[in-house]
Amino acid sequence: MTIAATRPGAAPVPPGGAPNGTPGGRPSRALTAVYVAGAVTALGTQMTMLALPWLVLETTGSATRAGLVLAAQVLPMALLGFAGGEAIQRLGARRTMVVSDLARAPVVALIPLLQTLGALNLAVLLAIVAALGALAVPYHAAQRVLAMELLSPHARSLARANSALAGVQNGSAFAGPALAGALIPLVGTTSVVWLDAATFAFSGLLLLRRVPAGSGGAGGSAAGPRGLWAGVRHLRGDWFLRRAMLSTVVFGLMLRTLMITLPVLAFARFEGDARVGGLLFAADGAGGLVGSVAAYVLAARVAPVRLACTALVCVALPLWTLLVPVPAGVLVVAVGLSSAAAPLANAPLMGLLSVRLPDGFGPKVLQAVVTISTLAGPLGFLAAGAVLDRAGVAATLWGVAALATFGSGNLILALRRLQATGDPD
Numbered sequence: 001m002t003i004a005a006t007r008p009g010a011a012p013v014p015p016g017g018a019p020n021g022t023p024g025g026r027p028s029r030a031l032t033a034v035y036v037a038g039a040v041t042a043l044g045t046q047m048t049m050l051a052l053p054w055l056v057l058e059t060t061g062s063a064t065r066a067g068l069v070l071a072a073q074v075l076p077m078a079l080l081g082f083a084g085g086e087a088i089q090r091l092g093a094r095r096t097m098v099v100s101d102l103a104r105a106p107v108v109a110l111i112p113l114l115q116t117l118g119a120l121n122l123a124v125l126l127a128i129v130a131a132l133g134a135l136a137v138p139y140h141a142a143q144r145v146l147a148m149e150l151l152s153p154h155a156r157s158l159a160r161a162n163s164a165l166a167g168v169q170n171g172s173a174f175a176g177p178a179l180a181g182a183l184i185p186l187v188g189t190t191s192v193v194w195l196d197a198a199t200f201a202f203s204g205l206l207l208l209r210r211v212p213a214g215s216g217g218a219g220g221s222a223a224g225p226r227g228l229w230a231g232v233r234h235l236r237g238d239w240f241l242r243r244a245m246l247s248t249v250v251f252g253l254m255l256r257t258l259m260i261t262l263p264v265l266a267f268a269r270f271e272g273d274a275r276v277g278g279l280l281f282a283a284d285g286a287g288g289l290v291g292s293v294a295a296y297v298l299a300a301r302v303a304p305v306r307l308a309c310t311a312l313v314c315v316a317l318p319l320w321t322l323l324v325p326v327p328a329g330v331l332v333v334a335v336g337l338s339s340a341a342a343p344l345a346n347a348p349l350m351g352l353l354s355v356r357l358p359d360g361f362g363p364k365v366l367q368a369v370v371t372i373s374t375l376a377g378p379l380g381f382l383a384a385g386a387v388l389d390r391a392g393v394a395a396t397l398w399g400v401a402a403l404a405t406f407g408s409g410n411l412i413l414a415l416r417r418l419q420a421t422g423d424p425d
Contacts, residue, residue: 031150033210034097037203038143039168041101044199045136046176047183048108051192052129054184055115056122065122072126076133077371087138093146094211100139101204107131108197112190140165141369144350146211166343167292241353243414247407248373251315251342254403257384258319259284261396262335265322268393276328283332287339294340295347304348305419311348312408314341319401323394338404349411352418 053066088096110128114120143165183192236242262284266277298307318334318341353369387396 028150030211031147033206034143034146034150035164035168037097037101037206038165039172040199040206041139041203042168042172043176043179044196046172047180047192048196050177050180051184051189051196052111052125054180055111055189055193056125058189060122068122069125069129072129073133076130077137088142088145093142093149094207094213096138096142097146098204098207100135100142101200101207104132104135105197105200105204107135108193108200112193112197115190150211164292164296166346167289167296171289171292238356240414240418241356243410244349244353245369245372247411248369250403250407250410252373253383254400254407257387257396257403258400260384261388261393261400264388264393265331265397266328269325270328273328276331279328279332280335283336284339287336288343290336291340291343292347295344298344299347299351304352305415308345308348308352309412309415311341311344312412314338315345316401316404316408319397319404322397323401345411 049070052069056062056066056069091099107128111120111125114124147165180192183195262280263277266273266280270276295307315338318338321334322331384396387399
């Protein structure tokens with residue numbers, strides 16, 4: 001398939017080495033540094049996701065205040081998300097990541113320092129956490145922009161890079177809270193937060209040392225589309241990206257609804273057995289991790305459209321099992337299969353999205369994708385609670401399966417249309 005907006009010519013060769021231009025090639029030192037830096041910061045962040053509310057519970061005993069701390073970290077993405085693309089465009093992807101890491105290290109360190117000095121109260125903690133959220137706004141989009149700069153504009157190569165970045169996030173989400181839970185009784189909550197600060201410092205220094213200064217360089221405002229909403233305008237103007245974002249919003253609603261419904265399902269159908277609820281959540285996390293590893297392997301061997309279409313079927317189909325009165329083990333397998341299929345679909349889709357972007361459009365469009373995906377989350381939580389209260393578990397699960405089927409079907413039809421125009425590679 002010929003993609004209309006593919007960058008003209010070959011990808012620029014970053015100083016210090018050639019890009020990973022083949023689908024199955026080994027990542028360069030610079031790209032490996034991006035992966036490692038992302039893994040280290042994600043692990044530290046996930047540890048803090050448990051440590052900070054735990055610190056609030058230890059000091060105040062208030063679950064409401066603990067929830068406020070988590071909300072304060074997410075809120076900047078909703079308020080400032082689209083501005084992240086402007087930061088990446090002006091600073092460059094590499095510099096954005098370095099600044100974000102090195103700025104977050106001392107900000108995180110303020111928490112245990114002030115706690116030790118007896119000067120940490122809720123208002124101060126909320127301000128610190130909000131600052132951390134604001135500094136993190138452009139980070140994930142910058143990772144993908146930098147990966148694009150270090151690779152050739154080849155759908156399979158970009159799919160493999162995106163699967164690696166997704167694996168970093170899924171692995172950290174799976175291991176981070178468990179590691180924090182083991183360390184808090186041994187070394188204390190504040191020591192875990194100190195460790196998070198160290199991960200940011202390590203990541204920033206690693207990127208400075210291992211990623212050439214010319215990679216992901218700032219192009220200035222003239223190098224790409226202008227305006228805060230430029231990324232959204234480009235998404236609306238491209239029929240394939242517009243269809244993809246519709247499914248992204250639908251999946252965001254579906255996944256948040258599913259997350260709230262799973263424990264209610266375990267409680268209602270299995271007589272309040274908390275072990276079933278725990279197994280369902282564990283299956284979701286483990287499935288995402290396994291799917292990310294599988295995507296990294298398969299992205300170099302399977303055509304992007306074929307891999308994405310097969311995975312999208314596997315995202316939706318197992319969720320219909322939740323409507324049937326089957327043993328708990330079957331539900332655990334179904335949730336795990338659907339979760340594993342998600343990164344298998346996402347990796348080639350992000351690769352196809354990336355190669356459709358003209359020069360200079362990456363920062364704004366990728367940041368718009370990340371922001372829109374994030375904004376769908378709170379809407380899903382609110383809708384799920386209302387539907388559960390008014391219609392019950394069965395009706396909510398019908399909605400989950402129907403949303404997943406619509407999101408998958410919409411993307412499969414768009415991918416088939418895309419494929420009909422030529423070879424996606």
